[in-house]
Amino acid sequence: MWYIYILESILTGKHYIGYTSDWRTRLDYHNRGANRSTRPYKPYKVVYLEQFDTKRDALVRERQLKSYKGGEAFKQLITSWSGGVVNRIRL
Numbered sequence: 001m002w003y004i005y006i007l008e009s010i011l012t013g014k015h016y017i018g019y020t021s022d023w024r025t026r027l028d029y030h031n032r033g034a035n036r037s038t039r040p041y042k043p044y045k046v047v048y049l050e051q052f053d054t055k056r057d058a059l060v061r062e063r064q065l066k067s068y069k070g071g072e073a074f075k076q077l078i079t080s081w082s083g084g085v086v087n088r089i090r091l
Helices: 023-031 055-068 072-080
Strands: 002-009 015-020 044-052
Touching: 002 023, 002 055, 002 072, 015 023, 015 055, 023 044, 044 055, 044 072, 055 072
Parallel strands: none
Antiparallel strands: 002 015, 002 044
16 A cells, blocks of 8 residues: 655644655654755644555555645645545555
8 A cells, every 4th residue: 555645743834745655654754854955844644645546556656646736726625634544445
């Protein structure tokens, strides 16, 4: 399984979008400061998750979400998330 995730900085409210096969490990990675681009804004919390069968589908969706970033669709997506994994089989 592959996931796209949206993280939110607890300090600044900034968002980071990425994809991974293990979102829990990736969250820990960001919170340890191992990613140079997210280090200054840690700690993070997950504010959205989607699950995919293939890496390709996750990557396509990640690019789509990055194009939404800051817009109304992006805000609605993260405010409507209930805390579970949204399953996406195919885009």
